[in-house]
Amino acid sequence: MEKRTVYADNAATTAMSMRAIEAMTPCFMKIYGNPSSLHSIGQEAKEVLVDCRERMAARLGCKPEEIYFTSGGSEADNQCIRSAALLGARKGKRHIVSTAFEHHAVLHTLDKLKKEGFEVTLLDVHNNGLITAEEVRAAIRPDTCLVTVMYANNEIGTIQPIREIGRVCREMGVIFHTDAVQAVGHIPVNVAEDNVDMLSLSAHKFHGPKGVGALYCKKGLPLSTLIEGGAQERGKRAGTENIAGIAGMTAALEEACEHLEENMERLTKMRDRLIEGLKKIPYSGLNGDAKRRLPGNVNMSFEGAEGESLILYASAEGICLSSGSACTTASLQPSHVLMSLGLPHEVAHCSLRITLADTNSEEDVDYMLEKLPKVVERVRNISSLWDDYVSGKIPHVLGGKTQG
Numbered sequence: 404m405e406k407r408t409v410y411a412d413n414a415a416t417t418a419m420s421m422r423a424i425e426a427m428t429p430c431f432m433k434i435y436g437n438p439s440s441l442h443s444i445g446q447e448a449k450e451v452l453v454d455c456r457e458r459m460a461a462r463l464g465c466k467p468e469e470i471y472f473t474s475g476g477s478e479a480d481n482q483c484i485r486s487a488a489l490l491g492a493r494k495g496k497r498h499i500v501s502t503a504f505e506h507h508a509v510l511h512t513l514d515k516l517k518k519e520g521f522e523v524t525l526l527d528v529h530n531n532g533l534i535t536a537e538e539v540r541a542a543i544r545p546d547t548c549l550v551t552v553m554y555a556n557n558e559i560g561t562i563q564p565i566r567e568i569g570r571v572c573r574e575m576g577v578i579f580h581t582d583a584v585q586a587v588g589h590i591p592v593n594v595a596e597d598n599v600d601m602l603s604l605s606a607h608k609f610h611g612p613k614g615v616g617a618l619y620c621k622k623g624l625p626l627s628t629l630i631e632g633g634a635q636e637r638g639k640r641a642g643t644e645n646i647a648g649i650a651g652m653t654a655a656l657e658e659a660c661e662h663l664e665e666n667m668e669r670l671t672k673m674r675d676r677l678i679e680g681l682k683k684i685p686y687s688g689l690n691g692d693a694k695r696r697l698p699g700n701v702n703m704s705f706e707g708a709e710g711e712s713l714i715l716y717a718s719a720e721g722i723c724l725s726s727g728s729a730c731t732t733a734s735l736q737p738s739h740v741l742m743s744l745g746l747p748h749e750v751a752h753c754s755l756r757i758t759l760a761d762t763n764s765e766e767d768v769d770y771m772l773e774k775l776p777k778v779v780e781r782v783r784n785i786s787s788l789w790d791d792y793v794s795g796k797i798p799h800v801l802g803g804k805t806q807g
């Protein structure tokens with residue numbers, strides 16, 4: 404097969420869609436005003452802002468005044484969690500429930516809060532990468548002020564029972580936040596139907612621009628300010644608005660929602676074809692539930708083939724993949740997500756994440772199915788870890804079967 408470039412790292416970031424770029428261009432050229440300015444050029448920018456807020460709200464199932472624009476998913480996570488914590492502290496409630504395999508934007512914020520006197524319960528996920536609403540219920544205490552559980556995991560793609568967890572939180576009177584950065588634009592998300600009080604999203608994960616995102620905060624729930632200095636976003640987020648970014652994000656979300664069903668169907672087929680093909684590699688296993696996972700997510704372990712080497716050898720074939728999440732590839736620790744599934748250290752270390760988007764083709768899948776088995780073989784041939792498996796020093800745990 405002729406060499407090609409396959410971008411299959413869409414959980415790290417996505418290529419921008421033409422529609423998003425076209426929505427942004429006028430904001431650089433013509434609508435360059437500051438929305439806070441009272442003159443006509445400023446007011447034109449203000450109109451874009453008002454219009455985008457309405458359109459975003461319509462897609463998410465909330466009111467425009469419940470949307471706050473941010474610099475991305477990380478900021479949204481920080482602000483939602485800090486707001487709920489502050490509100491809890493005022494009532495003497497200093498306990499937070501979350502999971503061990505959240506994104507670092509959530510986990511590191513929780514670490515900071517622990518140093519500030521909060522107590523955090525991190526639920527263990529099952530080896531299929533899921534938790535249950537009943538486990539959340541059991542963890543809630545009278546002093547719990549927040550439950551934060553991600554909608555879909557960025558590494559293994561598992562989709563949590565958000566609606567049920569939301570229902571439990573409503574019953575128990577606890578604020579429920581979800582990091583929906585991997586879900587929005589990929590699977591149906593509706594804050595009203597999903598019983599969530601706060602939600603984070605990011606544009607660059609659904610073909611919008613980088614550096615812009617939004618949070619949803621249910622009306623009546625006080626949001627506290629992370630960035631001081633101006634009256635933008637109703638005083639909750641200072642800084643001249645990123646009008647072009649917001650316009651691009653809105654266009655990208657609309658486009659993603661318009662094609663949601665067809666994209667999900669097509670990607671699920673491509674995903675399952677990849678999994679079936681790669682499972683034929685001996686001593687391999689799928690990480691995370693096979694069914695309750697994002698349409699474009701494949702995460703597999705190949706015993707004795709280190710993730711870093713797999714990425715480099717795949718890259719030499721033109722295939723762009725990831726091992727852990729983008730933020731963990733620089734460190735030698737295996738991903739906290741894979742460790743939370745209870746995988747042995749050496750298996751977690753030997754994993755590959757392939758994340759497809761609607762920009763990928765069936766030919767991309769064919770190409771990966773041809774090249775990746777050879778990549779695994781090449782990496783094993785130079786791996787001392789693989790030698791340990793061959794000599795029996797380390798027992799195989801995968802044996803070519805799928806897990807979960």
Ligand SMILES: *Cc1c(COP(=O)(O)O)cnc(C)c1O
Nearest residue numbers: 475476477506508557584585605
């Ligand atoms: C990418 C990502 C984030 C961070 O979003 P940024 O816009 O890059 O700050 C947060 N949570 C999850 C699950 C993500 O995948």
